[in-house]
Amino acid sequence: MKQITGVEFESEVLGSKEPxxxxxxxxxxxxxxxxxxxxxxxxxxxxxxxxxxxxxxGVEGQLASSFRVNSVPAFFIFADGKCIGQTxxxxxxxxxxxxxxxxxxxxx
Numbered sequence: 001m002k003q004i005t006g007v008e009f010e011s012e013v014l015g016s017k018e019p020x021x022x023x024x025x026x027x028x029x030x031x032x033x034x035x036x037x038x039x040x041x042x043x044x045x046x047x048x049x050x051x052x053x054x055x056x057x058g059v060e061g062q063l064a065s066s067f068r069v070n071s072v073p074a075f076f077i078f079a080d081g082k083c084i085g086q087t088x089x090x091x092x093x094x095x096x097x098x099x100x101x102x103x104x105x106x107x108x
Contacts, residue, residue, distance in 0.1 A: 001040050003054045006063040012053055014081040019050040019104050024057040024064050024074040031090035032073045038093045042100070050077075050100070077103045 001023075004012045013020045023039055025032035036054075043052040057064040057072050067076060067083075077085040077100060085103030 001036075001043050001052045001054060003056070005055075006060045009055070009063060013078050016051065016078070018048065019077060019079040019084075019100075021050060021052045021100060022076040022078065023052065023054045024067070024069045024076070025054055025072050026056060026058045028058075029072050034090050035073050038091075038096060041093060042097060050104070075099075079104060079107050082107075 002012070013022060021039070021042070023032075023035065025035070027033075039052045039054075043050075046052075055063060057069050057074070064074075067074070067086075071088060073088070073090060075087050075096075076083050084107040085099065087099055091099070
């Protein structure tokens with residue numbers, strides 16, 4: 001799972017050939033820390049079907065604001081350069097996978 005900056009957002013997310021799960025987080029957020037290993041497992045199990053990137057909402061405030069991120073963790077799915085889904089808060093791995101897969105299938 002790669003941490004990216006606002007400068008890398010266009011190439012890593014909008015320009016990605018595969019869907020991208022974006023995790024807006026902060027280091028001081030306990031639910032964000034809980035989600036980190038869940039997201040890492042999901043990316044490993046995805047076998048390249050999608051990738052996961054992390055963006056520190058505290059450091060990248062302008063980017064977070066552009067997506068109206070008011071609380072973290074906030075998750076967005078991008079495919080073909082467009083946001084196709086978003087959700088807030090810590091979730092189980094199964095819940096996250098279902099949300100991700102449903103969002104990707106609905107966009108296809």
